[in-house]
Amino acid sequence: MLRKKRTYDPILPASGDWPIVQLSRNKKQFIKEVIAASVENIKSLTGGGKQLMDELESTRYREKTRIRRDPWKVDPKDDLKYWDGIKSQLVDISNSENNQEKEAEVVLKSIVSRYAYEILSNFKRSHYKMARAIATFGFARLLNASRIPGIRSLWSKELTLQDKIHITGDVQGIRNLAQKGTVIMVPTHFSNLDSILVGWVIHILGLPAFIYGAGLNLFNMKLFAYFMNSLGAYKVDRRKKNRVYLETLRTYSRLAIVKGCHSIFFPGGTRSRSGKLESKLKLGLLNSTVEAQRSAYMTSDDPTTAQKVFIVPVVLNYHFVLEAPALIDQYLKQKGQERYYVDNDQYSTSYKVFKFLLKFFFKGSDISVSIGRGMDVLGNYVDQDGNSIGKDGEIIQTWEYFMHQGKIQVNKQRENEYTNMLSNVIVEEYHRVNQVFASHLVAFVAFEMIKNKYQDNDLYNILRLSEEDATLAYVDFKQKTGALLDVILNMHQEGRIDIAEHLQNELDSVIKIGLNNVGMYHAQRPLVKTKEGNISTQNLNLLYYYHNRLMGYDFEKYI
Amino acid sequence: MTSRNTSKEMVGVIGSGSFGTVIANLLAQQTKVILYTRSQNIYDELVSKQSIRSMAMHENVQPTLNFETIASNCEIIFPVVPSANFRNMIRDLAPNLHPYHILIHATKGFDTSIDYNHSESKLDRSDVHTMSEVIQQESVVVKTGCLAGPNLAKELAINQPAATVIASRFEEVIHHGQRLLRSDRFQVYGSSDITGIELCGILKNIIAIAAGILHGLGFGENAKALLISRGLVEMIYLGSKLGGNIKAFIGLAGVGDLVATCSSTLSRNFTVGQLLAEGQSLSEIMNDLDETAEGVRTIKVAYQLTKSLGIRSPITEILYKILYQDLKVNEALNLLMKFPMQEDIDFL
Numbered sequence: 001m002l003r004k005k006r007t008y009d010p011i012l013p014a015s016g017d018w019p020i021v022q023l024s025r026n027k028k029q030f031i032k033e034v035i036a037a038s039v040e041n042i043k044s045l046t047g048g049g050k051q052l053m054d055e056l057e058s059t060r061y062r063e064k065t066r067i068r069r070d071p072w073k074v075d076p077k078d079d080l081k082y083w084d085g086i087k088s089q090l091v092d093i094s095n096s097e098n099n100q101e102k103e104a105e106v107v108l109k110s111i112v113s114r115y116a117y118e119i120l121s122n123f124k125r126s127h128y129k130m131a132r133a134i135a136t137f138g139f140a141r142l143l144n145a146s147r148i149p150g151i152r153s154l155w156s157k158e159l160t161l162q163d164k165i166h167i168t169g170d171v172q173g174i175r176n177l178a179q180k181g182t183v184i185m186v187p188t189h190f191s192n193l194d195s196i197l198v199g200w201v202i203h204i205l206g207l208p209a210f211i212y213g214a215g216l217n218l219f220n221m222k223l224f225a226y227f228m229n230s231l232g233a234y235k236v237d238r239r240k241k242n243r244v245y246l247e248t249l250r251t252y253s254r255l256a257i258v259k260g261c262h263s264i265f266f267p268g269g270t271r272s273r274s275g276k277l278e279s280k281l282k283l284g285l286l287n288s289t290v291e292a293q294r295s296a297y298m299t300s301d302d303p304t305t306a307q308k309v310f311i312v313p314v315v316l317n318y319h320f321v322l323e324a325p326a327l328i329d330q331y332l333k334q335k336g337q338e339r340y341y342v343d344n345d346q347y348s349t350s351y352k353v354f355k356f357l358l359k360f361f362f363k364g365s366d367i368s369v370s371i372g373r374g375m376d377v378l379g380n381y382v383d384q385d386g387n388s389i390g391k392d393g394e395i396i397q398t399w400e401y402f403m404h405q406g407k408i409q410v411n412k413q414r415e416n417e418y419t420n421m422l423s424n425v426i427v428e429e430y431h432r433v434n435q436v437f438a439s440h441l442v443a444f445v446a447f448e449m450i451k452n453k454y455q456d457n458d459l460y461n462i463l464r465l466s467e468e469d470a471t472l473a474y475v476d477f478k479q480k481t482g483a484l485l486d487v488i489l490n491m492h493q494e495g496r497i498d499i500a501e502h503l504q505n506e507l508d509s510v511i512k513i514g515l516n517n518v519g520m521y522h523a524q525r526p527l528v529k530t531k532e533g534n535i536s537t538q539n540l541n542l543l544y545y546y547h548n549r550l551m552g553y554d555f556e557k558y559i
Numbered sequence: 560m561t562s563r564n565t566s567k568e569m570v571g572v573i574g575s576g577s578f579g580t581v582i583a584n585l586l587a588q589q590t591k592v593i594l595y596t597r598s599q600n601i602y603d604e605l606v607s608k609q610s611i612r613s614m615a616m617h618e619n620v621q622p623t624l625n626f627e628t629i630a631s632n633c634e635i636i637f638p639v640v641p642s643a644n645f646r647n648m649i650r651d652l653a654p655n656l657h658p659y660h661i662l663i664h665a666t667k668g669f670d671t672s673i674d675y676n677h678s679e680s681k682l683d684r685s686d687v688h689t690m691s692e693v694i695q696q697e698s699v700v701v702k703t704g705c706l707a708g709p710n711l712a713k714e715l716a717i718n719q720p721a722a723t724v725i726a727s728r729f730e731e732v733i734h735h736g737q738r739l740l741r742s743d744r745f746q747v748y749g750s751s752d753i754t755g756i757e758l759c760g761i762l763k764n765i766i767a768i769a770a771g772i773l774h775g776l777g778f779g780e781n782a783k784a785l786l787i788s789r790g791l792v793e794m795i796y797l798g799s800k801l802g803g804n805i806k807a808f809i810g811l812a813g814v815g816d817l818v819a820t821c822s823s824t825l826s827r828n829f830t831v832g833q834l835l836a837e838g839q840s841l842s843e844i845m846n847d848l849d850e851t852a853e854g855v856r857t858i859k860v861a862y863q864l865t866k867s868l869g870i871r872s873p874i875t876e877i878l879y880k881i882l883y884q885d886l887k888v889n890e891a892l893n894l895l896m897k898f899p900m901q902e903d904i905d906f907l
Contacts, residue, residue, distance in 0.1 A: 397657075405634060
C-alpha cells in the first residue's frame with residue numbers, strides 16, 4: 001500500500017541561518033563561555049577552597065582508575081600523561097603556603113577546558129549535507145532494491161523511506177515552534193537506530209539540524225564518528241561520572257540551548273532494556289533545559305522577547321528491535337540481582353550496524369514516529385505561537401514560575417522540582433502519543449494469558465516454561481485480543497493513546513498482522529502459530545520484551 | 560529575604576472559620592494580613608470592631624470580600640476552608656492566580672468528585688484528591704504547601720505553646736511558612752512529604768470520632784491508648800497506599816495531632832463521637848454543629864477506599880456502620896473487640 005507522502009519545505013532555507021551553524025562559526029567564543037560558566041558553577045557547588053581541592057583530587061583519582069580499567073580507542077594518547085601532570089600540580093599546591101585557591105582554580109580551568117573540547121561538536125555544514133544525502137539516498141536505494149525486483153530497481157522512485165516510516169502527530173506544531181524558540185526533542189529510546197531515525201525525521205520535516213549528545217563509545221567507530229560529527233553530535237562519555245565532567249557537560253548543553261540550538265535528548269538515558277515505554281527519566285539533562293530557560297529570562301531585559309524553550313516528546317515505534325534479545329537479557333539479569341554481567345553490546349562495530357541496516361531495509365518493517373505536543377519547561381502545552389496555555393485555555397507567562405517578589409531568581413531546589421514535574425508530563429505525553437502496533441497487542445495478550453495460567457509462578461519460572469506449556473488455544477487468544485483491542489480503540493477515541501492504521505482492520509487480520517510482524521527477524525520468534533492453529537512461542541524472553549511495550553496502561557485487568 | 564515587621568509584604572488567609580482566624584492572628588504578629596471572608600457579617604464586624612465572633616483580631620488583619628484583592632496583594636496565601644468547598648473556592652480564585660503564588664493550605668479532608676453518598680461506589684486513588692492536588696488541578700499554582708499538626712484552634716487563640724509542620728516539595732515554601740509563622744510560642748517544622756502530611760491531618764479525624772465515642776461511653780485511658788495505637792496503624796496502612804511516607808505518620812502531624820485530637824473535648828470530631836455515644840443520631844448532631852466536622856465525610860471516603868484497595872481497617876469500618884448503617888455503639892464495641900488479632904506492628 002502506498003501512503004500519501006507529504007513533503008515539508010525547510011523552515012530556514014539558508015542553512016547559514018541555522019543556530020547550529022552560527023554556533024560552530026563562533027566555536028571559540030562559545031567554548032570560552034562554556035569553560036568560564038562551568039568553572040564558576042563548580043566553584044560555587046563545591047564552595048571553593050579545601051573542598052575544591054578535594055573535588056579535583058577525587059576527579060584525578062577517578063580518571064586514573066578509568067584509564068587503567070576501561071581504556072577506549074577514542075581516548076586521547078596523552079591521557080595518562082595529562083592526569084599524572086595534574087597529580088603533581090595538586091601536590092605542589094597543597095605543599096605551597098599561599099595562593100592555594102587561585103592555583104586550584106587554574107587546575108580546575110585546565111580540566112574543564114580539556115573536557116569542553118572533548119565534548120565539542122565538530123559540526124560542519126558541508127559534511128552535514130553530504131552525510132545526510134548519503135544516508136537518505138542509501139537507505140532509499142536499499143529499500144527499493146529489496147522491494148522491486150531487478151537491477152533497475154536501484155533507480156526506482158517508487159518506494160521511499162516515507163513508505164516505511166510513518167510520521168504522525170503534531171508535525172506542524174514542531175515546525176512552528178522551531179521558528180519561535182529553541183526546540184528540545186525528547187524521544188523514547190529503544191534501539192541504536194533511534195538517533196539515525198530521528199536525524200532523518202528532522203530533515204524530512206524541514207527542520208534545521210539539531211545537536212545531540214552521543215555516547216563517546218560510538219565515536220570509536222570511524223564511520224559512525226564521521227556521520228555523527230557531521231550531524232551535530234557532541235560527545236558524552238558515560239564512564240566519566242565525576243562532578244567536574246558532568247557540570248561541564250550540563251553547561252555545554254545549557255548554553256547551546258540559550259543560543260537557540262535545537263537539541264535532542266534521550267531522557268531515558270540508555271535504550272529501554274525491558275522494552276517498556278520510559279516511565280523514569282534521567283533528570284540531569286532535562287534540568288539543564290529548565291536552567292537554560294530561567295537564564296534566558298534572567299539575562300533578557302524583557303522576558304516577553306527572551307528565547308523560549310519548547311519540549312517536544314517523540315515516541316518511536318518498531319515491530320522489530322534488532323537488539324531485543326540482548327536488551328531483555330540484560331534487563332532480566334539485572335532484575336534477577338545477578339551482580340556481574342558483561343555489557344556485551346553485539347552491535348558495536350560499524351560492520352554489524354551496517355548488517356543490521358541492510359537486513360532491516362532489505363526486508364522492511366514498519367516504523368512509526370509520533371510527534372507529541374510541544375510544551376514549555378514546566379510541562380504546560382503551548383499553542384502555535386509558542387504561548388503556554390493553562391487548563392482553562394488562559395495564557396501563562398512562563399517566566400512567572402521563576403519569580404519571587406517581582407524578580408526572576410535562581411533557586412536550584414525549585415528548578416529540580418520543576419524538572420521532576422516536567423519529567424512526569426513527558427512520560428504522560430509518551431503514553432498519550434504512543435502508537436499501538438498489532439505486534440505489541442498480540443505479544444501483550446499472549447504473555448498476560450500465560451502469566452494468568454501460571455499465577456503461582458514468579459516471572460523467572462514463567463520465562464523458563466517449555467514451548468508446549470506456553471501454548472494458548474486460538475479461540476481464547478482471539479477473544480482476549482478482541483476485548484483489549486476494543487479498550488484500546490475506545491481510548492484512542494478519547495485521545496488517550498494512538499493506534500497504527502492497521503489496528504482498524506478486522507480482528508482476524510489484526511492478529512495476523514501482529515503475528516507476522518512481532519519481532520519478525522529474530523532467529524527465534526516471540527510468537528508463532530502452531531500446526532494445530534494455536535498460539536505458541538519460541539522465545540519467552542522476547543515475548544516478554546515486546547509485551548512490555550504496552551505496560552503502564554493498566555491493561556492487565558482486561559486479560 | 561525580607562526582614563520581619565518592616566516589610567510591606569502582605570499575606571493572605573482565605574476562610575474566616577475558627578482555624579482561619581487563628582492563622583490570621585498568628586501571621587499578623589509578623590506581617591500585614593488580608594483575610595478573605597464570604598460573609599458580609601464577619602466583614603462588617605472586623606471593620607467596625609476589629610473582632611470576629613467577638614474574638615479580638617490583631618490590628619494587622621484587614622478583611623476583604625474579594626479574591627482579586629487578596630491575589631494581587633499577596634504572593635503567599637493560606638487557604639483554610641472546608642474540604643467540601645475547597646475545589647469551588649480554588650476555581651473562583653484561579654483566574655487571579657499566577658505561577659509565582661505560594662498556597663499553603665490547612666484543610667484536613669479529601670476532595671472527591673464521586674457521589675460519595677452512594678455506599679456501593681468504589682473509590683480509586685484517582686477519584687480522591689488532597690487539597691494540594693486540587694490546587695494544582697484547578698490553577699496555575701505549583702508551589703503548594705500544607706500546614707498540619709496538633710493545633711487546636713482554641714489553644715492557639717490564647718497563645719499557648721504549640722508546634723506545627725509545613726510540608727512542601729519546595730524548600731522555599733517551607734522557608735516562607737517558617738518565616739511567617741514562627742514565634743516564641745509557636746514552633747514550625749518542615750517536611751518534604753506533602754502527601755504524607757496531608758493524609759495525617761485527614762485520617763486522624765476518623766480516629767478522633769472514635770475517641771469521642773469511647774469518652775462518651777465513659778471509658779478510661781487504657782481504651783484510649785488502645786484506640787490511638789491501633790488507629791495509627793490503620794492510618795499508616797491506608798496512608799502509605801495513598802502515597803504518603805510512613806515517617807510522616809510517626810511525627811508531629813501524625814501521632815502528635817492524633818494524641819491531641821483524641822484527648823481534647825475542644826475538637827469538633829471528638830465532639831461528634833461523644834454525642835453519638837450519648838445516643839444522638841448523626842443528622843441531629845450535624846444540625847447542631849456550627850462548623851464542619853471533616854471526620855464525618857472522611858470516614859465515608861476512607862471506608863470506600865479501604866474496600867477497593869483491600870486494606871484491613873476495622874475501626875474505619877465499624878465507624879462507617881455506626882454513622883451510616885445505624886449500628887448501635889455498644890454492639891459496635893463488641894464487634895471491634897472480637898476482631899481477629901494480627902501482629903501488632905508489621906509495617907516497619
